[in-house]
Amino acid sequence: MGERISEALHKKLTKRLSFYQDIGIGFFYRDRIPQQSTLASAETTISPAPSLPGVALPKPFQKQQPIKPAGTAPPALPRRDALPVPASASLFEAMNKVADDSLLKIRADLGDCTRCKLHRGRTTLVFGDGNPKAELVFVGEGPGRDEDEQGLPFVGRAGKLLTQMIEAMGLQRKDVYICNVVKCRPPENRTPEKEEVDTCSPFLLRQIDAIAPKVIVCLGSVAAQTLLETNRGISHFRGEWLEFRGRKLMATYHPAYLLRNPGAKGEVWKDLQKVMAVLGLQGRKGSQTGKSS
Ligand code: SF4
Numbered sequence: 001m002g003e004r005i006s007e008a009l010h011k012k013l014t015k016r017l018s019f020y021q022d023i024g025i026g027f028f029y030r031d032r033i034p035q036q037s038t039l040a041s042a043e044t045t046i047s048p049a050p051s052l053p054g055v056a057l058p059k060p061f062q063k064q065q066p067i068k069p070a071g072t073a074p075p076a077l078p079r080r081d082a083l084p085v086p087a088s089a090s091l092f093e094a095m096n097k098v099a100d101d102s103l104l105k106i107r108a109d110l111g112d113c114t115r116c117k118l119h120r121g122r123t124t125l126v127f128g129d130g131n132p133k134a135e136l137v138f139v140g141e142g143p144g145r146d147e148d149e150q151g152l153p154f155v156g157r158a159g160k161l162l163t164q165m166i167e168a169m170g171l172q173r174k175d176v177y178i179c180n181v182v183k184c185r186p187p188e189n190r191t192p193e194k195e196e197v198d199t200c201s202p203f204l205l206r207q208i209d210a211i212a213p214k215v216i217v218c219l220g221s222v223a224a225q226t227l228l229e230t231n232r233g234i235s236h237f238r239g240e241w242l243e244f245r246g247r248k249l250m251a252t253y254h255p256a257y258l259l260r261n262p263g264a265k266g267e268v269w270k271d272l273q274k275v276m277a278v279l280g281l282q283g284r285k286g287s288q289t290g291k292s293s
Pocket of ligand 1: 114117182200
């Protein structure tokens with residue numbers, strides 16, 4: 001017989017496990033031991049989640065593969081053992097793909113979300129917008145004022161620039177899917193805090209899995225660092241093909257950065273041309289082969 005736990009702890013655990021179940025987590029990794037050599041070679045022990053009455057857990061998950069460069073001869077991504085290692089196992093590593101998930105179900109699971117403090121300042125939760133079967137998904141940081149008011153991602157000045165870039169690729173916004181790491185506007189458009197990202201990003205992961213795009217484009221550091229689980233600056237891997245859960249991932253600058261630094265538009269356009277090549281968009285009517293304006 002196992003050790004008995006208090007009723008208060010039992011309730012707390014039940015509530016926490018119900019939340020993890022909502023977002024598709026059934027098992028948990030034990031924390032890494034810092035002095036163990038590398039992420040790539042370390043054996044990670046999987047501890048089954050404790051069994052609680054009334055909490056039916058989803059099927060066990062497959063251990064996620066470490067990030068690795070995709071393509072035939074890609075520039076090397078810094079090895080994960082060279083990247084800063086989180087102190088404990090991440091939600092992403094603990095998440096399994098939710099069977100038969102859909103954007104509608106994910107939106108329903110989010111509900112009138114109060115899981116992190118960003119809900120206090122929001123007008124509208126900005127879930128995402130576009131083609132639920134898109135081959136191309138853009139991931140930004142979080143809603144700004146215009147997005148918060150309209151409930152749609154990338155509709156302000158930066159959004160207009162993103163729309164121009166999408167159209168320059170020979171696509172329309174309705175062809176792609178656009179979403180953010182956090183779904184509620186951070187006060188004064190500040191960068192989302194780690195706890196907010198950790199709380200909200202599992203829903204982003206489910207969105208990506210449900211859409212199953214061919215290519216993910218991360219717009220800016222927060223999106224890239226969240227999906228790649230690194231603290232390294234985006235300039236270290238911007239423009240390189242990376243892999244995220246079996247999909248091609250390209251990190252590039254955020255359109256808001258381009259508004260402040262128009263000289264960087266050319267770099268972003270080079271990145272998007274690589275995306276166009278993978279999606280077979282080059283030469284299509286509407287696509288521009290030159291530098292974006
Ligand atoms: S940012 Fe995400 S986790 Fe936080 S309240 Fe909004 S929807 Fe919920």
